[in-house]
Amino acid sequence: MQALADILARTGPRTGAELAAAGGFTDILALWRACHAAGLVLRRTGRRYMRLDTAVDGYARLSPSIRREFLTYTLAGLPGQEADLDRRAAELERNAADISREKLDLARESVCMALASLPDEPLILRNVAFMIAGDITYRMAHRVPRPEKSSGQMVRGSDLDIIIVTADSLPESAAQSLDDAIYRQKHYLLTHPNHQEEIDYVLKPVEKVRQQLAFDRFEHMVACKILCECQLLYGSPFLFGEIMKLVEASGVRARLDALQAAAETFRDNAEHILQDPVATAASGENPLDLFYTREEGDEIY
Helix, strand or coil: CHHHHHHHHHHCCEEHHHHHHHHCCCCHHHHHHHHHHCCCEEEECCCCEEEECCCCCCCEEEECCHHHHHHHHEEEECCCCHHHHHHHHHHHHHHHHHHHHHHHHHHHHHHHHHHHCCCCHHHHHHHEEEEEEHHHHHCCCCCCEEECCCCCCEEECCCEEEEEEECCCCCHHHHHHHHHHHHHHHHHHHHCCCCCCCEEEEEEEHHHHHHHCCCCCHHHHHHHHHHHHCEEEEECHHHHHHHHHHHHHHCHHHHHHHHHHHHHHHHHHHHHHHCCHHHHHHHCCCHHHHHCCCCHHHCCC
């Protein structure tokens, strides 16, 4: 497409989103196809990681979706612009890492604020592990505005996935107080004009973690996948260590590796099909099902 070459010759390498804005392109799938077919040089930044989706045979697909990866994490350039592509790719990766670090700090600060409101903070610090998961752990967080799924209110990109695991001995009253405090922080971040961030969290005892490590149904598979990507955010490092020992002993990492391989095959096939409109029509697939993913915030158990 000559229009793409003209834009890139004038501006240098652009992300998919920048190309769409510069050329007034509204059909993102058509733009993605043009970028793959026009002899351009494409440079993908960041990394791909697995998401689980009931709409996919075998459940496994890669994140970011093809569309999100193209718009936010992929650069298009012309032959001869390789040095500029390298420079901009490094810039994009630094930006994603900076956003991830800022969101990580905000998640930790939010947990601290929640605990500061509780009379039994020392008890909780000894008996609770607060873990971070999702885009932040892969240094792939972004600030692309999106609607929060329950209210429709716009939030600033990647949510803060916080997994809270309590010792089985923690009194139910303390766990309920903690749940209430975290929910208040969730509401504060969502509604405050200086934040507009979403905390997506789950609170569960170690006993539930043991049940989920059976890996015997979809919700348990998702919980296991999230546990395997978690990093300690706050709270008890000793409880976190116990949880990770349970994860390693369960053998779920090997099963998740097999799903990762299946997800990579699914992505390769989807991209091959989508590049050809005729093949897409013949496949019987809805191209948007291949191009997008379901709201990733659904993945927390």
